[in-house]
Amino acid sequence: MLVYLICYIVSFILAWQHIYVLSGLVLLGAALWLYIKDYMRTGNLIHLRGLFYLFFVGGQGISCFKLSRLQTDWALMTWISLFLAVVFFWTVFEILTRLFDGWSEKDMQSVYRFFSSGESPLQAKRILISMSVITAVSLLAFLFEAWRLGFVPMFSYGVPHAYSEFHISGVHYFTVSCVLVPSLSVVYSVMTARRGRGLTRDRGFWLAVVLDVVALSIPLLCVSRFQLILAAGMAVFTYISMTGSFSLIHAGILIVLLIPAYLILTV
Known part of the structure; x- marks a missing residue:
């Protein structure tokens, strides 16, 4: 200090x-x-x-x-x-x-096993429900702001500082809550895999994919580079915290995907 x-x-x-x-x-x-x-x-x-x-x-x-x-x-x-x-x-x-x-390592492991078990309040289905609710609330808040303000930053012309003006006090906090969804998606995927099922492409998997796409679309439509990078960064940190590792190949792919989006938003 x-x-x-x-x-x-x-x-x-x-x-x-x-x-x-x-x-x-x-x-x-x-x-x-x-x-x-x-x-x-x-x-x-x-x-x-x-x-x-x-x-x-x-x-x-x-x-x-x-x-x-x-x-x-x-x-x-x-x-x-x-x-x-x-x-x-x-x-x-x-x-x-x-x-x-x-606290000993054994104590911490017992707590960890509880919160990652099927009986835990953090079981996969509840994570999926949380993702759905957050995405729905965020999308509704975004649509309300777009309707109330009369423009969408991504498609606006002649609106100086479009993102800065795309705010309704008290509502915008719900709009940007979509940045939590990719992190929850990582939790859902890891928990599903640890239950011995692997990353199965069932209805839950595809629903998570759709929710991720919608959640990441909102920062793009808001022309918010910070929110986009925050969503991706939080997902990476969540993955590292749950698995203890992160592939450099995956990091490279993520950067390659983020750079074009960042440049487009900058333009």
Whole structure:
């Protein structure tokens, strides 16, 4: 935390002097250092605290670059709030880590077996139902926003900053909830395979495919590169957390598929 505190103060001073690039680079460096530190200490590629540092603090660093002309300097309260968010997360994480530090590997395995068993509340059918409900709610919210605002960002012309204007307070949160569906799809697939059935292409499998297509179509129609990458990234991290590994070939395929979509959305 001392390193983060020093980097944060330096970044704040640089931003106050309108040296935005250096301000962002300092926070990006802090995010990488904090993530690598937790990774080297635990050997866990998706360590929760490390990921929080990487994306939250790293996201602050990218935002400090002021890449968009729409961005303005952060207010002092914004700097304080973001700093306190990291401090509180670190504090709570440390407390919980110390509380559960005495749990043995056998205890953790028993908990894991319960939550991955057929009798668990997380059984495959309920995951599929959850995916269906989230996709339906997200799609309905998207259609309502499109109807109420009168345009779809992907097909809009003459609408400056189409994605930024495609928001209805309170509704848009439901629209972007579709990013959870690919992760749930990974959980469904892994659980189905672990029940001794393999990845069978039954009705549940094809329903999951359809739900994934619909869920990924919404960020595309909203012209949201962030939501698209977030959905894919969360699915990858979910897979790693459940299997403990991830094929480099699959990673390459995912990147190849994401690059064209990212470039199209950028255009």
